Amino acid sequence: MAKSGLAARLYRGEADVNIVGRRKLWFTVAGVLVLIAVFSFAFRGFSLGIEFAGGNSFQVPASVGTMAQAEEKVNAALKSDGGGAEVVTAQKVGSTSGQYYELRTSQLSADQANAVKTKMAQEFGIQPNQISGSQVSEAWGSQVTSRALLGLLIFIAVVAIYLVLRFEWRMAVASIASLLTNLVLTAGIYSLVGFEVTPSTIIGFLTILGFALYDVVVVFDKVQENTRGITANNNMTYGEAANLALNQSLMRSLNTSVVALLPVGGLLFIGAGLLGAGTLKDLGLVLFVGMAVAFLTSILLATPLLVLLKNQDPRISAHNKRVLARRGAIARGEIAPKGAAKSAKSAQAARAADEPVDPEAAALAGAAPKVGARPAGKRPTGARGGRPGGGGGNRPGGAKRR
DSSP states (O other): OGGGSHHHHHHHTOOOOOSGGGHHHHHHHHHHHHHHHHHHHHHTOOEEOHHHHOEEEEEEEGGGOOHHHHHHHHHHHHHHHSTTOOEEEEEEESOSSSOEEEEEESOOOHHHHHHHHHHHHHHHTSOGGGSEEEEEOHHHHHHHHHHHHHHHHHHHHHHHHHHHHHSOHHHHHHHHHHHHHHHHHHHHHHHHHTOEEOHHHHHHHHHHHHHHHHHHHHHHHHHHHHHTTGGGOSSOOHHHHHHHHHHHHHHHHHHHHHHHHHHHHIIIIIIIIISOOGGGHHHHHHHHHHHHHHHHHIIIIIHHHHHHHHTTSHHHHHHHHHHHHHHHHHHHTSSOOTTHHHHHHHHHHHHHHHSOOOHHHHHHHHHSOOTTOOOOSOOOOSTTTSSOTTOOTTSTTOOOOO
């Protein structure tokens, strides 16, 4: 019973999940999600870190109390001397020997930063020189963003050239569309949930592109293998062959995604969550979200979009019509499917085996010679019909011809 379970059938590529046939559903869901993400970009925006929005960073020894207490006292200092600024993020960083809280605030002037630092020292009961502060300009973040966009454009151009040379232009279009959808949906999750965007987030965005591309190439390689020379027979449409390839590579894609998500999940939930390594949170979060979305887009979007594009090809469209016309003729009984004649003969022989046998008919059938068989009578002994009567030939002791 376990051998016929879903996991076993997925592993053998026999699950027969109709993914390509439901492509309208996947396109509708993807379109709705992309619209939600775009509206979130326009009306909600992103929670930018101080590297992009500009701000100040203060580092306070962890010995002053808990992080919540430190954040509360820093907000009190900002309220009195910070001109309405507030703490944006707070995290615990450093090693066991020297841990401290890093609290990032909105933009402060130089005089405000010094006044807030003095007020914080009074709130914590420590010397001002035990608190370190720095100011980050938003120009640095904009420079990082422009370089990241340039890298993204170069990556997409190189990927498109590779896919056109390795496969074809339709597969390149489907792959690029899947990659862009992956980026938009991941960014939409960041915008909706309010995750902070930092330079580590940008690095993670560029990293998930390689993973998403690898998954799509694995699936498309199997699709190309299954659809090679498909127009030579009328048994399967292009969409059915692509769906078969998708089922055959589904377990491989699932295994790859799970293996990739396990260390990233450990980095995020154990490193950042349990151990408090806040510097790992930004990178682990974007990798985890992006890889999970990349698996879904590579399976539910890339191959169905490829089938939609291939069906516009006149050669593939004509092939699909031939396949469907042949199936309709078989359903109406106008033509017999392959192997039907052999099956009919086998059924007739099986029915004959169950019928009683007439002895006279059996005798006559046994007496009748088979087609091409020699007569069963006495073999002639003449020079033309058999061996010489004298027992000649090459046998020893035979009469020698003079």
